[in-house]
Amino acid sequence: MNRDQALAIVTTYVKSPNLINHMLAVEAAMRFYARKLGEDEERWAVTGLLHDFDWEIHPTLEEHPQAGAPILRQHNVPEDIIEAVLSHADHAGVPRVTSMQKALAACDEITGLITAVALVRPSHSLYDLTAASVKKKWKDRAFAAGANREEIVRGAQEFNVELWEHVDHVILAMRQIAPQLGLEGSLSAPGDMP
Template structure:
């Protein structure tokens, strides 16, 4: 849901097909729970998509988000998917450690402050985010702000609307 929201935001910003970009963001990791290894993900999911006649543009973008496949990210959609995928995880982690547990008061400065702390959100590959921003031609603050604003549109669904602030 988070990657979908970020993809939709960028599609709107760039005058691209919001539904195409959104569905790509939504399904890009659909095979991960059953196929979490580099040998299988995202190839297992892409095979399913191919068998069911999904557009090649979506399949290529999904393959491109896995750097170990060495699939070139030639389309703007593929570069954007790669750039937002890991960043949505970092933004989510930053929101969850705030007292408010909300995206509403999260600023790019806070995310940038956690950027170099490798112990924080350890699973987030910052190098992939950097490469993605470079491929898109966006700077860090702009990219973080776009993703934060995009995630605010689905904050309730992500439970990043503050409801967790007072729970246990």
């Protein structure tokens, strides 16, 4: 399964630009961690890209992501990717045992919080966003209330990364695709970006 095949699945089942952006952000974070850990970047990235592909057609916890697994199998998605997708949702009952599964759970919720913080900044940009800015908003439970802070903490712990270091890593990963995410805002990319 390559990225083009995964993206074709996503665009078949997802119409919401915000949901697609969320999956692109998780893909970027997964790619970052695969590179950092010496894992298969393409496989980890595809897993991040596919993880919520069925949310629009299965928008309840009773269905998502469990009802999406047979669809992924019909598209010949490898079983380890399907298992990771299933494991990212605690309610699905699939234990997270591999690094890829743990990374996906750690990267999922935090991307939403980072996006929300970037959008309320004067710049509307990831380029000047820091973990310290996210930490300030973290304390306000009414802010980005849909971002489950307990899941974010548990995900970082399971993945064995300190929370604010993790936030920093995910911000760096998301900066790489800031224009695609609509999060470059009023700033241009720093000169030191690859």
